[in-house]
Amino acid sequence: NYEKGNGTEFGVKTNWKDNMLAGSVSHYFDQRDGIIRSDYAKNIVEPRLNDPNPNNRVTWRQNGGVVQVKGIDGDIAWTPNRNFQGILNFNYEYEAKVVNDPALDMTKPYLTVYIKALKRRPQKNPLWKTNLITKYNFTGGFLNNVSVGSAIRYSAEYNMTDSPTMDLIVPAETIIDLFGTYRTKFMNTPTEITLNLINITDKINDLTRSDGMEARISV
Numbered sequence: 001n002y003e004k005g006n007g008t009e010f011g012v013k014t015n016w017k018d019n020m021l022a023g024s025v026s027h028y029f030d031q032r033d034g035i036i037r038s039d040y041a042k043n044i045v046e047p048r049l050n051d052p053n054p055n056n057r058v059t060w061r062q063n064g065g066v067v068q069v070k071g072i073d074g075d076i077a078w079t080p081n082r083n084f085q086g087i088l089n090f091n092y093e094y095e096a097k098v099v100n101d102p103a104l105d106m107t108k109p110y111l112t113v114y115i116k117a118l119k120r121r122p123q124k125n126p127l128w129k130t131n132l133i134t135k136y137n138f139t140g141g142f143l144n145n146v147s148v149g150s151a152i153r154y155s156a157e158y159n160m161t162d163s164p165t166m167d168l169i170v171p172a173e174t175i176i177d178l179f180g181t182y183r184t185k186f187m188n189t190p191t192e193i194t195l196n197l198i199n200i201t202d203k204i205n206d207l208t209r210s211d212g213m214e215a216r217i218s219v
Contacts (some may be wrong), residue, residue, distance in 0.1 A: 010209035011074075025074035031099070035065035038163055039103040040113055060205035064102040067122050086134045088209050113165055120167075121214040126158040145184060151177040169209050170186055175199050194218045 011026025030065035035187060042060035049057050079088045097118070104114045121127075133150035153175040160168040178197040185191060198214040 004033040005030060006130070007031065008150035020080060021076070021078055022129065023074065023076040025072065027070075029068075029070050031066065031068045033066040033100070034063055035067055036061045036063055037098075038102045038104045039101065040117075040165065041105060047064075050093055060103075062103045064100070065098065066100040068097055068099050069093055069096070083137050083139060084135070088130070088132050090127055090128070090130045093125055094127070096120055096121040096127075098114050102146050116165075121159060123159050123162045126156040128154065128156040131155045145182060147181040147183075152180075153177070168207055170205060173203060173205065175203060176201055191219065 002211040003124055007028060007030030009026050009028040012026055013022075013024040039062050041058040046058055046060060049059070051057050071213045073089070073091040075087065075089035075213050100192045101117055101125055104117060106114070110194035116158060131154075133149065134151075135146045135147055137215075138144055153173075155170075157172045157175050158170050176199070178200055179195065183190070194217070196214075196216040198216065199210060200213055204210055204212045
């Protein structure tokens, strides 16, 4: 509750041929202050940080950091008929930066630790994120009431920490999911059975430690 933010977003939406092709694109600006930042000057001289017992260590932080982002996001939905739909959305965050960090002594801007904190992107701000989702509905024949689809999710690399002395980089990732749904009736109750195969290539990185491939069935 000590964080405050303000921002603006302007965009346009349009559709063609009764929503057969619909989409939007917008530009956003957001600034947030009151963010907790690691106090490098105090931590570098804090003797308890070197205690062999990790339960006795202390990390100093300060309120008052200001982070700013600017970007473009959009989506396109294509529905050529009642059987098929494809959706593409994207977010291009061309600017993500620390505007102010009260834990840094700006009278020494030549120090590498300060330059690094102000020049690199803040944590968890990939430059690109994109999703492509497709779905096909069978409306007759042997597979009537069955839907199948796929999702491709892409994220550019990003930093996992706001520490001015340490980088933990999550590499760029492309995750692929598959899903299928069958709609029927069970004792006159509309019932939907869904199978989701998440991350079918079993992609795992060493930082976010996803669960790898998952299979989920829901009714």
